[in-house]
Amino acid sequence: KAGVTQTPRYLIKTRGQQVTLSCSPISGHRSVSWYQQTPGQGLQFLFEYFSETQRNKGNFPGRFSGRQFSNSRSEMNVSTLELGDSALYLCASNEGPAGTGELFFGEGSRLTVL
């Protein structure tokens, strides 16, 4: 069974640009949740999608958005990038809502904003 796949693994953008990150969950998993990890703040919840519906959203500005497709693959988008958006972005997939069962994380997408 394939694990959680995130693409791209590394990317460099400049301030003001936008970025789209992709997450393919484990087959059969309906929940995809996204997290931002920085050295200062640790892991912070961005949002969760379950069966194509946004189930929950963290305390991030509207520049951060996401969606989930009918095959459960999810994308997150960050518009008008700021230097502070440099981080490791992780997604996790679950059979049920995030945290109610074992968490399966992808390797992450490391974003650098110059």
Place this chain on the structure above:
Amino acid sequence: KNEVEQSPQNLTAQEGEFITINCSYSVGISALHWLQQHPGGGIVSLFMLSSGKKKHGRLIATINIQEKHSSLHITASHPRDSAVYICAVLPLQAGTALIFGKGTTLSVSS
């Protein structure tokens, strides 16, 4: 005050030592997770607990719901255990997302 506090923040040990990492939280929870993150980013789920104790190999996790406290123990530590260990809680309040501790960085030398 953070809702999930881990201690210690950093931990160094010699191979073979018994390790304890603590996690305290301030909200009622339905589950607590222990995660391991090696350098390079990938996170692996070690345990999910809602009560009592779980054991997997050299790892033991315990939780005391009344005291809002959990511990992760590593017996006979090994250099490959060097990683960041993260505690995360799922609050009881419906529709609330996981809350993470800042992590404990463990370094085990041979």
